[in-house]
Each structure stands twice: as structure tokens, then as C-alpha cells.
Amino acid sequence: MREASFVKQNKDKWLEFESILKNKTSIDPDVLSDLYIEITDHLSYAKTFYKNSNTERYLNQLASQAHQKIYKTKKEPKNRLISFFKTxxxxxxxxxxxxxxxxxxxxxxxxxxxxxxxxxxxxxxxxxxxxxxxxxxxxxxxxxxxxxxxxxxxxxxxxxxxxxxxxxxxxxxxxxxxxxxxxxxxxxxxxxxxxxxxxxxxxxxxxxxxxxxxxxxxxxxxxxxxxxxxxxxxxxxxxxxxxxxxxxxxxxxxxxxxxxxxxxxxxxxxxxxxxxxxxxxxxxxxxxxxxxxxxxxxxxxxxxxxxxxxxxxxxxxRNTFSDLNSDIVSTQPQTNRT
Structure with missing residues (x-):
């Protein structure tokens, strides 16, 4: 998929997510976490196909902001220490x-x-x-x-x-x-x-x-x-x-x-x-x-x-992201591919 098509397809979602991050009202941490996962998926895709592009830099900044927001609001699980050392x-x-x-x-x-x-x-x-x-x-x-x-x-x-x-x-x-x-x-x-x-x-x-x-x-x-x-x-x-x-x-x-x-x-x-x-x-x-x-x-x-x-x-x-990218590409219309 061309970068312009990728941006056009997801731009509204990114802007909506950016607006949520700037919102000072309380946000459900689990909802924010789900959105964060989707943004990081897009970031992985951009790193693979549009390396060093403005799209990659924008998504990287957005993911960083989301990460900080999640860890400030999300309650720590009881097995946080185990998760830290294990993953x-x-x-x-x-x-x-x-x-x-x-x-x-x-x-x-x-x-x-x-x-x-x-x-x-x-x-x-x-x-x-x-x-x-x-x-x-x-x-x-x-x-x-x-x-x-x-x-x-x-x-x-x-x-x-x-x-x-x-x-x-x-x-x-x-x-x-x-x-x-x-x-x-x-x-x-x-x-x-x-x-x-x-x-x-x-x-x-x-x-x-x-x-x-x-x-x-x-x-x-x-x-x-x-x-x-x-x-x-x-x-x-x-x-x-x-x-x-x-x-x-x-x-x-x-x-x-x-x-x-x-x-x-x-x-x-x-x-x-x-x-x-x-x-x-x-x-x-x-x-x-x-x-x-x-x-x-x-x-x-x-x-x-x-x-x-x-x-x-x-x-x-990396293998998980590679499979995800393959799935994203395979679901796009043939006319959108380079």
C-alpha cells in the first residue's frame, strides 16, 4: 500500500486517538490500552514499509504519549514484578x-x-x-x-x-x-x-x-x-x-x-x-x-x-508483527498496492 493511502485510511482514527490523549477527563485504562495496541500495530507497519518517514515519526510520538498515559492511569497487576522480569x-x-x-x-x-x-x-x-x-x-x-x-x-x-x-x-x-x-x-x-x-x-x-x-x-x-x-x-x-x-x-x-x-x-x-x-x-x-x-x-x-x-x-x-503486517497487506484492495 502506498504511504498516502495508508495515511488516508487511518488518519481519522489517529486524530481521534490523539484527541483522547489530550482529553483531561478520566479515561478507561483498558480502552486506552486497546487503542494503544492498535497504534503500535500501525507503527510497526510504518517502520516496515515507510522507514524514516514522517508517518513513522508521527506514530512513534503518538505511541510514546499513549505509553506514558497508560502507565500513569492503569492499575498495576499483582504479578507486575513477575511480568517485569519475564517479559x-x-x-x-x-x-x-x-x-x-x-x-x-x-x-x-x-x-x-x-x-x-x-x-x-x-x-x-x-x-x-x-x-x-x-x-x-x-x-x-x-x-x-x-x-x-x-x-x-x-x-x-x-x-x-x-x-x-x-x-x-x-x-x-x-x-x-x-x-x-x-x-x-x-x-x-x-x-x-x-x-x-x-x-x-x-x-x-x-x-x-x-x-x-x-x-x-x-x-x-x-x-x-x-x-x-x-x-x-x-x-x-x-x-x-x-x-x-x-x-x-x-x-x-x-x-x-x-x-x-x-x-x-x-x-x-x-x-x-x-x-x-x-x-x-x-x-x-x-x-x-x-x-x-x-x-x-x-x-x-x-x-x-x-x-x-x-x-x-x-x-x-518480530514474527508476530510480521504476520500482522502480512494480514494487513492481504486485506487491502489490489488497486492500492504498489
């Missing part, structure tokens, strides 16, 4: 895999920088990790228990302290995104260098495997969600830099909201990482196969929820 967040996060990749590559690069620096500068580890920690660890190595640091506190106190500290780091990674994303990259750099020098320190002591099998029991999830928090900061920074079709203030608001949603998704994982560090990591006597199983299970969980599942969910959504 809303994965659909959102798929759009930000690029920021996730940037955060991951930045972090990984500075892990290598940290290891390289530790290998070539004798005092680098002490300057970064502190004399107190290095001396304590060397004492534990001499006593034959290099991972004793994970046994010094009680399980619950360690769990609580580590969880709160990790959440604080995540808040820094997100909050510094206000500096156009540069602050977030700095947090990624700082933590990457720390991890790289930390692991090289144990490698230099001939304890790379002993440290890795112990530390990554909790570190797999902990480091992963710190990187994801970095992704949240970059999303906020990008909202300030790259506005797309939105006004700058609106783009910034969307960046903040989306970044906060990403940050919120990490809280259960930080709790899980804190639990593992407080209650499981201390058991350095566990067999290698069990440690490896926990590490691989943790990695699989992160990759599934933050990478595979969002892709799968969005493919399903």
Missing part, C-alpha cells in the same frame, strides 16, 4: 545489547591492562590493591590457606556486606553515566584493572587455578552484573548524546528510565552472588568438579537471561 525487561534489554558489548569489551581490555601492568611493574599490585590486602594474602599463603580471606567473617555478615558493597559499585557504574557515559567507562576501567592485577598476583604466586576455582564461584555473577550495571550507565549517557527522533529532554528521560530498569534487574543477581560468596566460596575444600559446575551454571544463567532470552523473545515479537 518487559528482556524486551527492553534486547535494544541495549550494543551498550552491553561496549561495557564488556571495555572491562575485558582493562583486565588485560591490569595483568600486564602487574607483570611489568613490581609495586603495581600493592598500589592498586593496597599493602594491607597483599600482606594478609601472603601470610595466608605461607600458612597454606591462600583463600582464608573468605573465612574470616561469619556467613551472614559477609553475605550482607558483600551484597551491599556490590550494589554500591553498580550504583556508581550507573550514576556516573550522567557524565555522557565517560564516568561509567572509568568505573569499568577501574574494576577491570583491579581484577587483572588481582588474578596476576595469584598467578605470580603459582596459585592461578586455586584462586580462579574459588573466586569465580561468586565472581562469575558478581563481575557479570557489574558489567551490566555499566551497560545501564551507558544507556543513560547515550540518551543524552543520541536523541534519535525524540527531543533531547525526552531522550534523556528515556535513557534514565531504561538504565534504572537495567540496574533493577541486577539486584537478584547481586543477592545471589553475595550468597555464594558468604556461604559457598569459603568451602575451599570442595572438589574441583563441584566448583566448576557452580561456575558454569552461573555463567549459563547470566548468558541465558541477558543474551539468549531477550533475543528469543524479540524474534517471537
Amino acid at each position: 518487559e525487561f528482556p524486551l527492553l534489554f534486547y535494544q541495549h545489547h550494543r551498550e552491553l558489548l561496549v561495557a564488556f569489551l571495555t572491562f575485558s581490555f582493562f583486565v588485560l591492562v591490569g595483568a600486564f601492568s602487574a607483570a611489568n611493574e613490581g609495586d603495581f599490585v600493592r598500589s592498586f590493591l593496597g599493602d594491607g590486602y597483599v600482606n594478609m594474602t601472603l601470610d595466608n599463603i605461607e600458612k597454606g590457606d591462600p583463600m582464608a580471606v573468605y573465612k574470616e567473617q561469619g556467613e551472614f555478615n559477609m553475605f550482607l556486606g558483600i551484597t551491599l558493597n556490590n550494589i554500591k559499585v553498580a550504583l556508581y557504574a550507573f550514576g556516573y553515566g550522567i557524565l555522557f557515559g565517560v564516568g561509567t567507562l572509568y568505573i569499568m576501567m577501574q574494576n577491570g584493572i583491579m581484577l587483572g592485577s588481582f588474578q596476576y598476583f595469584f598467578y605470580d604466586q603459582g596459585l592461578l587455578w586455586e584462586s580462579a576455582r574459588t573466586i569465580w564461584i561468586h565472581g562469575t555473577i558478581e563481575i557479570s552484573v557489574i558489567i551490566i550495571a555499566g551497560c545501564a550507565g551507558l544507556v543513560m549517557g547515550n540518551g543524552m548524546l543520541f536523541t534519535g527522533t525524540y527531543p533531547r529532554l525526552e531522550s534523556f528521560k528515556r535513557g534514565v528510565i531504561n538504565g534504572l530498569k537495567i540496574l533493577m534487574s541486577t539486584i537478584p543477581f547481586f543477592i545471589l552472588a553475595g550468597f555464594l560468596e558468604g556461604f559457598v566460596t569459603r568451602h575451599t575444600e570442595m572438589p574441583d568438579w563441584l566448583a566448576i559446575l557452580i561456575i558454569l551454571s552461573s555463567l549459563s544463567l547470566i548468558l541465558f537471561y541477558y543474551v539468549y532470552y531477550p533475543i528469543k523473545l524479540n524474534r517471537q515479537l
Whole structure:
């Protein structure tokens, strides 16, 4: 269908919907929700056949206004939290895999920088990790228990302290995104260098495997969600830099909201990482196969929820829209097709 025909066919409905949105009287949320679904269907069609057109921009703005109106007036269902983690967040996060990749590559690069620096500068580890920690660890190595640091506190106190500290780091990674994303990259750099020098320190002591099998029991999830928090900061920074079709203030608001949603998704994982560090990591006597199983299970969980599942969910959504577009086209008179 030609764009002019598409606009002519639906113009009255769009204007009516726009009028409803501007109406200050009370609106039935369910009716508004049904209209919103229809508008988003039209928007999907316009994105497919009239990409970057005025029609697409108009419908995008209209859908955005409707979304805000719905979520201000519609009562939250009892299973809102479940819906957020099961559907809303994965659909959102798929759009930000690029920021996730940037955060991951930045972090990984500075892990290598940290290891390289530790290998070539004798005092680098002490300057970064502190004399107190290095001396304590060397004492534990001499006593034959290099991972004793994970046994010094009680399980619950360690769990609580580590969880709160990790959440604080995540808040820094997100909050510094206000500096156009540069602050977030700095947090990624700082933590990457720390991890790289930390692991090289144990490698230099001939304890790379002993440290890795112990530390990554909790570190797999902990480091992963710190990187994801970095992704949240970059999303906020990008909202300030790259506005797309939105006004700058609106783009910034969307960046903040989306970044906060990403940050919120990490809280259960930080709790899980804190639990593992407080209650499981201390058991350095566990067999290698069990440690490896926990590490691989943790990695699989992160990759599934933050990478595979969002892709799968969005493919399903795209297929649904594709079927809808096909139905729309097939119902139009032959004379209206290009």
C-alpha cells in the first residue's frame, strides 16, 4: 500500500486517538490500552514499509504519549514484578545489547591492562590493591590457606556486606553515566584493572587455578552484573548524546528510565552472588568438579537471561508483527498496492 493511502485510511482514527490523549477527563485504562495496541500495530507497519518517514515519526510520538498515559492511569497487576522480569525487561534489554558489548569489551581490555601492568611493574599490585590486602594474602599463603580471606567473617555478615558493597559499585557504574557515559567507562576501567592485577598476583604466586576455582564461584555473577550495571550507565549517557527522533529532554528521560530498569534487574543477581560468596566460596575444600559446575551454571544463567532470552523473545515479537503486517497487506484492495 502506498504511504498516502495508508495515511488516508487511518488518519481519522489517529486524530481521534490523539484527541483522547489530550482529553483531561478520566479515561478507561483498558480502552486506552486497546487503542494503544492498535497504534503500535500501525507503527510497526510504518517502520516496515515507510522507514524514516514522517508517518513513522508521527506514530512513534503518538505511541510514546499513549505509553506514558497508560502507565500513569492503569492499575498495576499483582504479578507486575513477575511480568517485569519475564517479559518487559528482556524486551527492553534486547535494544541495549550494543551498550552491553561496549561495557564488556571495555572491562575485558582493562583486565588485560591490569595483568600486564602487574607483570611489568613490581609495586603495581600493592598500589592498586593496597599493602594491607597483599600482606594478609601472603601470610595466608605461607600458612597454606591462600583463600582464608573468605573465612574470616561469619556467613551472614559477609553475605550482607558483600551484597551491599556490590550494589554500591553498580550504583556508581550507573550514576556516573550522567557524565555522557565517560564516568561509567572509568568505573569499568577501574574494576577491570583491579581484577587483572588481582588474578596476576595469584598467578605470580603459582596459585592461578586455586584462586580462579574459588573466586569465580561468586565472581562469575558478581563481575557479570557489574558489567551490566555499566551497560545501564551507558544507556543513560547515550540518551543524552543520541536523541534519535525524540527531543533531547525526552531522550534523556528515556535513557534514565531504561538504565534504572537495567540496574533493577541486577539486584537478584547481586543477592545471589553475595550468597555464594558468604556461604559457598569459603568451602575451599570442595572438589574441583563441584566448583566448576557452580561456575558454569552461573555463567549459563547470566548468558541465558541477558543474551539468549531477550533475543528469543524479540524474534517471537518480530514474527508476530510480521504476520500482522502480512494480514494487513492481504486485506487491502489490489488497486492500492504498489
